[in-house]
Amino acid sequence: MEEIATGFKTTTITNSRLSEIDFDNIAFGREFSDHMFIADFKNGQWSEGEIMPYQPISFGPSMSALHYGQAIFEGMKAFRSEENGEDILLFRPCENARRFNKSAVRMCMPEVPEELFINALKELVDLDRAWVPKNEGGSLYMRPFMFATDEFIGMKPSESYRFCIFTCPVGAYYAEPVRVKLERQYIRSAAGGTGAAKCAGNYAGSMYPARLAQEKGYHQLMWTDAKEHKYIEESGTMNLMFIINNRIITAPTSDTILPGITRKSILQLAREWGYQVEERYLAVDELVEALKIGTLQEAFGVGTAATIAHIALIHAEGTDFNLPAIEQREFSNRAKKELRNIQRGIVADKYGWIESI
Ligand SMILES: *Cc1c(COP(=O)(O)O)cnc(C)c1O
Secondary structure (H helix, E strand, O other): OOEEOOOOEEEOOOOOOHHHOOOOOOOOOOOOOOEEEEEEEEOOEEOOOEEEEOOOOOOOOOEHHHHHOOEEEOOEEEEEOOOOOOOEEEEOHHHHHHHHHHHHHHOOOOOOOHHHHHHHHHHHHHHOHHHOOOOOOOEEEEEEEEEEOOEOOOOOOOOOEEEEEEEEEEOOOOOOOEEEEEEOOOOOOOOOOOOOOOEHHHHHHHHHHHHHHHHOOOOEEEEEOOOOOOEEOEOOOOEEEEEEOOEEEEOOOOOOOOOOHHHHHHHHHHHHOOOEEEEOOOEHHHHHHHHHHOOEEEEEEEEOOOEEEEEEEEEEOOEEEEOOOHHHOHHHHHHHHHHHHHHOOOOOOOOOOEEEO
16 A cells, blocks of 8 residues: 555555456446545544545444434436546536535534535545446446444434545446336425435335335335325435426425435426426326326436436326336437436536536
């Protein structure tokens, strides 16, 4: 191991694992790049942070996060420029940094200075830039996260935390159109709850209902509001959009909806292209009616992992409704392509969404 001069103390690996990776067959989230970043919060301040080889981390069994769940994360992607094959392009990283801090505040955790978040991300990706896939559909998934590290089992917010980032090369995700089940028994989030935060507990609570749906052959759930189960909220890791009578309908961001960066970007494109956008709750009844009379033109999930995941089938009120053929979906196909082309530097980024390293 040798130390090299960068902004952060950096310890590099001696033998890269890069040559062991089969980039044409990468399982999502199971291969990790050579390095990771860590910074610790203690006595009211953040350490400088350092980059080191990806490795296990060790804490006592009384570590607070394991008991009370103060844990948050982000998910974002870096792309290799298709224009020159060299530049690595980050998509709206400042949005993730800001959202991370909103999650932190909700979970009673310290904020990570935006500059620390962004610099750490950029240096880590720069060091492991060879890990950013070159193949079609591939990208480098980046996982910044923070958790409570006090070794203390009293029920109170931890006083110490670790902020960490690692990255994984990934292939195309959810390439297949998804089958979703409308969920009207369990809930993901409730008004006043933590649904708008990317905190670990939200996902833990949704796994059991998601598994029940998966056992019946559905990929994902379409959550409804906690109070009446009358309105559609979002999916497990994606915001949802519907096109009925040429209007794009998506739930407004609120304390029950995760404010997706893909959602925000797609809505901006839609408005620019002259589509009518309605940020409002779509009632289950309205969806079912549209499915029955055939006015639902498109339905899709939007999120970093899949960008746009077309919905092929919706299970609602005891019926499997098949949606229009994917090729007929004008907006979602166009938006998926446009976003892909912006993210990979193929079309000019007139929005200032891309940061190149
Ligand atoms: C992360 C996430 C999204 C999508 O957000 P992006 O910023 O677009 O990746 C949507 N819903 C939930 C519940 C999420 O966790």
